[in-house]
Amino acid sequence: MADYWYGLVVGNSRFHWAAFDDQVFLKSWHTPHLLTQQLVELINHWFSHESWQRVDPGLEVAQLASLAHCPPIWVASVVDMQTAFFQGELGAPVYEVDRHQIPLRGLYDTLGLDRILNIWGASLRYSWPIVVVDAGTALAITAGSEGQVLGGAVLPGLALQARMLSEATDALPYVSFHALTAFPPRWAMTTDEAIQSGILYTALAGIESYLKDWRQQHPDSAVVFTGGDGELLYRLSKSRTPVSDTEIRLDPNLMFWGLRAYRRLSQRGDLSVIV
DSSP states (O other): OOOEEEEEEEOSSEEEEEEEETTEEEEEEEEEOOOHHHHHHHHHTTTOHHHHHHHOTTOOOOOOOSOSSOOOEEEEESOHHHHHHHTSOOSSOEEEOOGGGSOOBOOOTTOOHHHHHHHHHHHHHHOSSEEEEEESSEEEEEEEETTEEEEEEEEEOHHHHHHHHHHHOSSOOOOOSTTOSSOOOSSOSSHHHHHHHHHHHHHHHHHHHHHHHHHHHOTTOEEEEESTTHHHHHHHHHHHSOOOTTTEEEOTTHHHHHHHHHHHHHHHTOTTSOO
16 A cells, blocks of 8 residues: 655755655655645645646646545755744644754754755765765755764855845846856856856865865765755766766755655654664
């Protein structure tokens, strides 16, 4: 019998969704932050294909067959205003992740739940020690070893840096990175490419500096890129520093591996166990 459930990570810019059948990952997809009425309609229609298409006609989501009830939702959020909706009365079971129940050491009070789920998920999939480079709205580097978070760094993500330049200056345009088919020249001859070059190569130089320092202490550590711009930075990093696939990886679903582990341990009552 199927045991369907949805994972939802509420990020700063988007909702990140995944569908599971118990421990089996089915599919992930992303939407903008949804309005309350959109979420209510999805839940009232048990997340049917038709209700998803009303959210976004081109959205490709997992199709869950033969539902006897609305699948439960396991939610992890870094946005308080969005979290408040899921704490109300809904037509589906909603389970909110409690960061204090996640079995990792070194979790300081302001460490983002998305970073916690990412490094936990990475450790479960690729083992300790591990470094996660999450290239989302913020560009976050998080490192850990043997069940303990050992620190990291946070800076504005690629799109946020580009938006800041556009909004804080009179003449500089907003430049997107999503349409890039080739890496910009380092010594650019157009303003658009100069912005892309400046943001991309300095971000990568910073990442490489952190990874070099980390590998002096943990030479066997894997590095995993994730997040909306994770693939771009992963490809650029691999092209600049050829290494094996076991050393640098791309995994857009790290947060869902952590969320899946939280659900499993929660159901077993083992959240106090240090992994």
